[in-house]
Amino acid sequence: VTSRRDAEFADFMSARMPSLRRLAMLLCQDWHRADDLVQATLVKLYVHWTRAAGADNTDAYVRGMLVREFLSERQAGWARRVRLTDRLPEAADPHADLDVSLDLQRAVAALPPRQRAVLVVRFYCDLNVEQAAQLLGCTPGTVKSQTAKALESLRRALGRDPDASGASELGRRARRQRGRIAGNA
Amino acid sequence: MLETELRELFERQASGHQPAAAITSQQVIRQGRSRLRISRATAVAAPMLAAAVVAAVVVATTLSGAEPGSRPPHHRSAASAVAAAPKYFDPLRPYPAFGWLPGTHVISGQTGTTTQILNAGQPDWMLTVHAGGQCSAAGRILRCNGERGQFVLMTQLPDIDGLPAYWTVVGVQKILVFEYARDGWAELTFSDLAEAVRVAGHISFGSSAAPPVSPVQLTGLPGWRLRYESFLPMPDGTLAAGIFGFASGAAVDAPGSGNPANYPVLFVSKAALGGTCSFTAGQSSNGLIAGYSVTITRVPAGGEPAVQELCAADANGLRIDIFVNGNNPAIDVTQVFAHLRLLGPDPAQWTTKPVG
Numbered sequence: 419v420t421s422r423r424d425a426e427f428a429d430f431m432s433a434r435m436p437s438l439r440r441l442a443m444l445l446c447q448d449w450h451r452a453d454d455l456v457q458a459t460l461v462k463l464y465v466h467w468t469r470a471a472g473a474d475n476t477d478a479y480v481r482g483m484l485v486r487e488f489l490s491e492r493q494a495g496w497a498r499r500v501r502l503t504d505r506l507p508e509a510a511d512p513h514a515d516l517d518v519s520l521d522l523q524r525a526v527a528a529l530p531p532r533q534r535a536v537l538v539v540r541f542y543c544d545l546n547v548e549q550a551a552q553l554l555g556c557t558p559g560t561v562k563s564q565t566a567k568a569l570e571s572l573r574r575a576l577g578r579d580p581d582a583s584g585a586s587e588l589g590r591r592a593r594r595q596r597g598r599i600a601g602n603a
Numbered sequence: 604m605l606e607t608e609l610r611e612l613f614e615r616q617a618s619g620h621q622p623a624a625a626i627t628s629q630q631v632i633r634q635g636r637s638r639l640r641i642s643r644a645t646a647v648a649a650p651m652l653a654a655a656v657v658a659a660v661v662v663a664t665t666l667s668g669a670e671p672g673s674r675p676p677h678h679r680s681a682a683s684a685v686a687a688a689p690k691y692f693d694p695l696r697p698y699p700a701f702g703w704l705p706g707t708h709v710i711s712g713q714t715g716t717t718t719q720i721l722n723a724g725q726p727d728w729m730l731t732v733h734a735g736g737q738c739s740a741a742g743r744i745l746r747c748n749g750e751r752g753q754f755v756l757m758t759q760l761p762d763i764d765g766l767p768a769y770w771t772v773v774g775v776q777k778i779l780v781f782e783y784a785r786d787g788w789a790e791l792t793f794s795d796l797a798e799a800v801r802v803a804g805h806i807s808f809g810s811s812a813a814p815p816v817s818p819v820q821l822t823g824l825p826g827w828r829l830r831y832e833s834f835l836p837m838p839d840g841t842l843a844a845g846i847f848g849f850a851s852g853a854a855v856d857a858p859g860s861g862n863p864a865n866y867p868v869l870f871v872s873k874a875a876l877g878g879t880c881s882f883t884a885g886q887s888s889n890g891l892i893a894g895y896s897v898t899i900t901r902v903p904a905g906g907e908p909a910v911q912e913l914c915a916a917d918a919n920g921l922r923i924d925i926f927v928n929g930n931n932p933a934i935d936v937t938q939v940f941a942h943l944r945l946l947g948p949d950p951a952q953w954t955t956k957p958v959g
Contacts, residue, residue, distance in 0.1 A: 424632050432628065439624060444617060449621075457626045460626065464634075464636075482773075522609070522612050526609070526612065541610045552755070552772045552773070557742075557744065569606070572609075
């Protein structure tokens with residue numbers, strides 16, 4: 419029984435590992451932490467394998483486990499622990515030369531874990547508000563408010579909130595005005 | 604639009620270069636097995652373990668799908684439903700009992716002072732009952748001590764026996780959440796809501812059910828006692844305990860705990876013909892205790908807490924596995940085994956008094 423269970427589990431794990439790592443990477447914004455998270459989730463999955471394998475949608479079940487593990491570990495201070503590694507930092511993203519993309523990436527990484535998780539499950543996993551609430555174990559209202567807060571934080575970080583936009587526009591006008599004055603002088 | 608940019612960013616990050624994984628299935632399975640040993644006696648692993656022990660112990664089923672003629676005498680009534688839920692359950696007796704289930708099911712379960720579980724299927728019909736005060740409702744959120752943590756009470760249902768009921772979804776699991784007595788909540792996993800409401804309406808609560816019978820007794824260890832963790836039905840309908848938690852002093856049935864770290868958990872089942880114990884070179888040793896062959900394995904603390912394990916493949920017709928997980932064991936596994944009175948494989952010889 420154990421060897422069959424282990425074989426089934428190992429098959430599932432090898433098939434789903436890449437997608438779980440991708441999701442974990444988006445949550446953690448760091449491959450090393452992502453691997454820690456995936457490993458912790460898979461160990462739990464092994465313990466609960468009978469139930470998970472019997473679920474209507476095992477993939478959704480595991481995805482929920484991973485997101486909840488991410489949030490619980492963050493609450494437990496896991497993210498604050500220093501991890502020593504002999505590996506070099508990841509290679510630069512070939513697309514990362516776009517300033518806007520880099521800024522957005524940094525801004526996403528700076529979000530509180532729960533806000534980042536909400537964005538990932540909504541805009542990467544494509545879950546609607548109700549589905550996201552179920553997965554995160556909170557109310558749809560909380561998902562909406564966390565999404566709004568996260569987007570607001572991103573807009574501010576990118577200088578796109580209404581106040582900041584206004585300030586930028588005033589600045590641009592002032593520079594244009596100075597240019598005209600200088601040109602007239 | 605920021606949302607579109609986010610989708611693009613996530614897609615780009617997800618489809619970018621993925622470094623080699625530092626995770627192997629062997630690693631995960633090894634850690635998982637270790638965790639499984641610990642959590643066997645706790646809620647989530649119970650169905651799987653029960654299935655394994657059922658194969659050894661159970662030869663018949665306990666509940667039929669027949670519609671009940673009347674509710675059991677100790678079923679909660681409208682009058683009793685408003686009574687407060689007990690703050691603690693008797694860990695030697697199952698508190699809830701199914702009165703009706705669709706189809707025929709083998710029931711297994713777990714007792715504990717703050718949470719009790721009945722399993723009648725996989726994955727449906729797992730009933731978790733929380734003692735009074737273990738859950739607190741705030742708006743649409745119900746927080747409970749235990750495995751699931753909290754529920755979003757998504758859809759309110761008609762009251763069950765005059766008390767509120769809801770259904771919700773956790774992951775992919777549909778759950779009926781209902782108050783069975785004042786300040787006491789229960790969870791029932793299901794597939795069909797109408798059936799679930801009917802099942803919940805026929806659950807009885809109270810300690811009038813017969814206690815499980817035990818194939819072992821604990822003798823000569825003052826202050827220590829056995830508490831049932833998991834039990835299974837016998838052909839005559841009685842419940843047989845297959846897993847025990849040991850407790851002593853202040854650690855007895857610590858609220859919310861499955862089994863405290865450093866305290867033993869004992870697994871008992873009928874010995875299988877030709878059954879063996881696992882032996883790990885460098886960690887295991889064979890020996891004789893009270894005339895029985897045993898294998899003792901001591902795994903030192905590393906990334907995980909230390910583990911002591913004693914296995915007797917056939918001790919008076921019983922298979923015994925004792926685990927102590929923790930770096931400061933309250934008792935040695937050999938001492939536990941030496942104080943067990945083994946009552947043999949015949950259920951007729953078993954006792955309702957696990958402590959001698």
